[in-house]
Amino acid sequence: MEGFRPDRRQFIKLCTVAGITVFAAPALWQLSRAGQKAADVKMPGWRGEGPDPAFRTDGLAKVTGHKIYGRDYRARDMPGWPQNQHYALVLRCNRVERQFTGFDWSQIPADAQPYEKITAESLAEKGLKLPPFYGDDMLLPQGGSPHYYGHAAAMLLFDDFDKYATAKQALQFNEQVIRFGDETPPVRRDPYAAWRIIRVEGEGGPTGEDRYSPLQDGIFFPQYRNRQVEWPTEANQAGNVSERGIYYANQIRSEVERQAAVGNWHLVRGDYRTQIVEPMMMEPEAANVWLDGDRKTLHLVLTTQSPQDFHEKAAHLISQSELADRIENFVVHSAFIGGGFGGKDHTIFPYYGLMAGLFGRGPVRLANNRFEQFQTGLKRHPFHMKNTLAVDKQTGKFQALVSEMQADGGGRANFSASVAMVGASAIQSIYYFPRNDIASTANQSMNVDSGSMRGYGTLQTMNAMEMMVNQAAHELGIDPIELRLRNASETGWRNTQGAVPQVRVRYREMLERAGQHPMWKERAHRKQMFEERNPNYFFGTGFAIATKDFGTGSAAPSAAVQIDENGRLSLSIGFIEMGTGTQTSQAMLLEPLLGRPADECHLAVVDAWQALQQFQTESPYTMSQEHQDKMSTNPLWTPVVAMASSASMSAYFQSHPVVIAAQILFKHGLLPAARSLWQRDALDPAELVWRDGALHLPDPEMPPLPLAKLAAEAHRAGQVTGVMTHGFNRWAWSDADFELDGEKSTWEIDGLALRRGGQGGPGGRVVAGEYEVQKRSAVRYPKTALNNAMVTYYAPCAALVEVAVNRGTGAVEIQGLQNYLDCGRPIVRALVEGQIEGGIAMGVGHALYEYLPPLGEGAGNGTWNLNRYQVALAKDVAVWKQQHEILPPESDNDPPKGIAEVCAVPIVAALSEAIFQATGRRFNDTPVTPEILRRALNPEV
Amino acid sequence: MGKISVTMVVNGDKVGPMEVSEYTSMLDFLHEYLNLTGTKLGCGIGVCRACEVVVERDDGSLEVVRSCINNVGRFIDKKVTTVEGHARRNADGEIEQLAPIQQAFLEHFSFQCGWCTPGFVNAAMVLIDRLKREPVAAEDLEATISEALQHHICRCTGYVRYFRAVKDVIESTPGLVKSEG
Structure with missing residues (x-):
């Protein structure tokens, strides 16, 4: 049997975690025994001739049904x-309301008996516990009451498909197999987290010093009493951070009431609620896990967005269990995933797969069907906001924002704490506020847990702001775009946290473009014309804009770029392919720097980075400046070694170390080779251009140098042929000094390893042993105080939409749709356009259709699927009429921005406003389903 | 559990007779018995259409059938084509030429994650097959595509690029759109 052996070259050692050595296997489709040729999915011609690639690097595999997921x-x-x-x-x-008392195993058909029944007691016997991130009670112990709807109680293992399918048929909706006893009170816990963002601008206005802000003064936290948040009440302008914060918060709130009472400020005040949303990525979660007992090796095939995190946590989990001496190796088989939208990021699902594998007598496959995915998969947090927007009646300038928001994180800990924080920091949308008091709480409930679904809190809160702005414009008699122009933040202005965004903001330009669109300028006439022609319909036009932060405040991407003797370029990155085209766009990044795109782009690489020899210590979010300063003196320390993949992170963050690796490879590998081949001691890189895969000098005497020739020379002369980089970004990039080839250079990275010569692994994979770490001589990390900034990178998007509302049924039909996006410099335009169109479909679903009720009627009861949960279909998104405009980049040096989330945002509030303009009915809550609208329009029916 | 004997032609290859559990869905048969996983489980209840396969009717015309809600017994002695079966392959199984609709989906960047792609490929193949016999007037083309693909769910690219790719293929294939006059 061609099984795993640690010495096999195709298995690459990644790292050792808690005594377990983690290996990466080659991409599955390369080794698959599925009877399909690897050549099937190589992509001859994917690059094409034009400025953009002809198609996606993974396109052929996906369009022919190859096994890749x-x-x-x-x-x-x-x-x-x-x-x-x-x-x-x-x-x-x-x-959830009764005690779990055991099982009625007689419900399992006689010919479909499992060979193993795993319960909480089985896990306890072996000392298997969930990583603390997820909370406790992976399987509910007998005698307890369920913590939330959908709480798992047992796992059954079957040795063939027919038994499994028969048992599943009998048990999935079976009310008898799990037995319940006495009524019990609901399980309640303290909120997951609470945040407060208070800011008052100072004398210097938007760009000056603040009187008070989180960035300047720090942040403070509440007490929890009776499962409720209690903020400090002591107010003192000269006191500590919380006393001063409460002082200013009180000031803001009383000023709002006073100015409104005397008639100076107009208030828009209301409750805004969003629903529980299912990510509905098309591939339900699955895992296939085999414990090879003879070789003490655990093989894992997963569908996760965060493989690195899983492997690290899983290794710790096993090392602390009774199974520690049975497992020495992990072999990680990487695969593509069929959509994620955050629903596969730090999900608990792979741990159930892991447990199944640990108890299995062979390879065990755990695969959710759609009912199970609804019942257990991470959701988008529902928010309930109580908001007040204060606007100066004379100037139309926003004066204050007060918000109290509650996010429901469900029954199991996940990213609720940070979603509540990001939602709070995003509610400002594109606007400048001289004063704000925003409080946000992530609560525990008995709903299915919510996680980092697309939008990450911002879709919920920014749309509430956009609804308020539209309402303010209507009530003040100001054109909605004009009101936005008066209040749009400018480059260099502070946000609600007191931080200054790190990218240039182009809100004004976007607003002005939308304001000139015929759909906007002629909206009154178009409404009149449409309603005259279609008397059964109301017609309305709505606009909204959003600016989505991207980044986590602790981005830590790695990359390796290497070239072989024949000039073939290979790229390795830590990110995975969720469908957004990461592999294609990252491969394309090399072309302007090295003359051609990567021939191979390896994703989800977790192995190679050990060459950097980096280590981390404390949480990057909570470490002190003193700790950072002290640790920074160790050239191998970094705040964070590895990060998870998410769709708004690759274009900006993952691209960064790729570009720098390519630049270093050029400067220290190909440029010396060019000097040698052209026999020139000095070459000005600014004079050199890549054309047709060869390096050209503007000197007709000098023959162009094809990449293959440069590569051969770099290998021959022992120049750099591979560069591995690691960056760290806390709302700004760290930079460090390195001495390479006798020359001191500063790069915006904190870790570097170089290869000189070397062969590489199969398919150009990185062999860590071929790399030598380059210790930095100095490093400058962004200050830890920037953690208080919460977010500073933004990409804006706007939506202009026309709707027709059926007066009888309440159905909303989109008649016209114009989207605007600033994505910086797009890497592959068609991929960005796909994100825009896909984001609109998801936003339309959020605005008009998608709804999961809470608690017992909700997804956790196991009966939800697409027959009840309506997502947007082609007919709902004006598929033949959609238009979009991508703002041209301001220069070739504009970085690409993370945009996958923002595209789904403004369409929500734009639709809400269009419905108001059509019907005169204003809705603060989502979704506005046809049924809700029908009842509002026809209360008598 | 009872068993049934199954024979059919899948992607040009004769399959069976095979004994399978009588309650096996066609999707599970493809996945667990034939190891053809190109056909995807989306909802499992016949709503999302990721699982559609192409079946040849007795008159040679094609239809799409949802494999997740149809028992394997429905396909006995039928000719079935899955997403794996549309491209032309050489003797070694390597792809030589894609079906035009597959090529168009590639060039339009129609999909991202690709999970819904097999359903769109199959539905579009059947639409094109129908238009060969029943060409559509140019002014009805968009509505015809919308009707044929209306139930398919895509979560990444929002349908636009699929629909425009199908339109391109139909417009560039002689005989599918009625000539004017």
Whole structure:
């Protein structure tokens, strides 16, 4: 059997975590026994001739049904695995108000008996516990009451498909198999987190020093009493951070009331609620796990957005269990995922797959069907906001924002704390506020847990702001775009946290473009004309804009660019392909710097980075400046070693170390080779141009140098042929000094390793042993105080939409749609356009259709699927009429921005306003379903 | 559990007779028995259409059938084509030429994650097959595409690029659109 052996070259050692050595296997499609040729999915011609690639690097595989997704692989596809696939089924509680008393195993058909029943007691026996990030009770112990709807109680393992399918048929909606006893009070816990953002501008206005702000003064936290947040009440202008904060918060609130009372300020005040939303990524989660007992090796095929995090946590989990001496190695088989939208980021699902594998007598496959995915998958947090926007009646200038927001994180800890923080910091949208008091709480509930779904809190809060702005414009008699122009923040102005955005803001330009669009300028006439022609419909036009922060405040991307003797370029990155085209766009980044795109782009690489020898210590969010300063003197220390993938992160953050690696490869590998080949001691890089894959000098005497020739010379002369970089970004990039080839250089990275010569692994994969770490001589990390800034990178997007509302049914039909986006410099335009169009569909669903009720009627009861949960279809998104405009980049040096989330945002409030303009009915809550609208329009029916 | 004997032609290859559990869906049969995983599970209840496969009717015309809600028994002795079966391959199984609709989906960047792609490929193949017999007037083309693909769910690219790719293929394939006059 061609099984795993640690010495096999195709398995690459990544790192050792808690005594377990983690190996990366080659991309699955390269080794698959599925009977399809690897050549099938190589992409001859993907680059094409034009400025953009002809198609996606993964396109051929996807359009021909090749096995590439984690869910596709069965045991028989896996080299070295036993042929017989086992299957796991999870039994879950669909109620929470009673004690769980055990199981009625007689419900399992006689011919479909599992060989293993895993319960909480089984896990406890082996000392298997969830990583603390997820809370406790992975399986509910007998005698307890479920913490939330959908809480898992047992896992059953079957040794063939028919038994599994038969048992699943019998058990999935079975009310008898899990037994419940006495009524119990609901499980309640303290909120996951609470945040407060208070700012009052100082004498110097938007760009001057603040009187008080989180960035300047720091942040403070509440007490929890009776599961509720209690903010400090002591107010003192000269006191500590909380006393001063409360002083200014009180000032803001009393000023709002006073100015409104005397008639100076107009207030828009209301409750704004968003619903629980299912990410509905098309591939439900799956895992296939095999414990090869003979070789003490655990193989894992997963569908996660955050593989690095899983492997690290899983290794710790096992090392602290009774199984520690049974497992020495992890082999990680990387695969593509069929959509994520945050629903596969730090999800608990892979841990259930892991447990199934640990108890399995063969490779075990755990795969959610859609009912199970609805029942257990991470959701978008529902928010309930109580907001007040104060506007000066004379000038139309925004004077204050007061918001109290509650986010429901569900029953299990996930990213609720940070979603509540990001939502709070985003509610300002594109506007400048001289004073704000924003309080945000992430609450525990008995709903299915919510996570980092697309928008990350901002879709919820920014749309509330846009609804308020539209209402203010209407009530003050100011054109909505004009009101936005009066209040749009400018480059260099402070946000609600007191931080200054790090990218140039182009809100004004976007607003002015939208203001000139015929759909906007002629909206009154168009409404009149449409309603005359279509008497059964109301017609309305709505506009909204949003600016989505991107970044986490602790981005830590890595990259390796290497070239072989024949000039083939390979790129390795830590990010995975969620469908956004990361592989294609990252490969394209090399072209302007090295003459051609990467021939190979390896994703989800977790192995290579050990060459950097970096280590981390404390949380990057909470470490002190003193700790950072002290640790920075160690040239191998970094605040964060690795990061998870998310869709708004690759274009800006992952691109950064790729570009720098390519620049270093050029400067210290190809440029010396060019000097040698052209026999010139000095070459000005600014004079050199890449054309047709060759380096050209503006000197007709000098023959162009094809990349292959340069590569051969770099290898021959022992120049740099591979560069590995690691960056750290806390709302600004760190930079560090390195001495390379006798020359001191400063790069915006904090870790560097170089290869000279070297062969590389299969397909140009990085072999860490070929790299030598380059210790930096000095490093400058962004100050830890920037953690208080919360976010500073933004990409704006605006939506202008026309709707027709059926007077009888309440159905909303989009008649026209114009979207605007500033994505910086797009890497691959068609991919950005796909994001815009996809974001609109998801935003339309949020605005008009998608809805999961809370608690017992909600997804956690296990009966939800697409027959009840309506997502936007082609007919709902004006598929033949949609238009969009991508703002041209201001220069070739504009960085690309993270845009995958913002595209889904402004359409929500734009639709809400269009419905108001059509019907005169204003809705602060989402979704506005046809049924809600029908009732509002026809209360008598 | 009872068993049934299954024979059919899948992507040009004769399959069976095979004994399978009588309640096996066509999707599970493709995945678990034939190891053809190109056909995707989306909802499992026949709503999202990611699982559609192409079946040849007795008169040679094509139809799409949802494999997740149809028992494998419905396909006995049928000719079935899945997403794996549309491209022309050489003797080694390597792809030589894609179907025009596959090529168009590639060039239009129609998909991102690609999970819904097999359903769109199959539905578009069947639409094109129908238009060969029943060409559509140019002014009805968009409505015809919308009707044929209306139930398919895509979560990444918002349908636009699929629909425009299908339109391109139909407009550039002689005989699918009625000539004027």
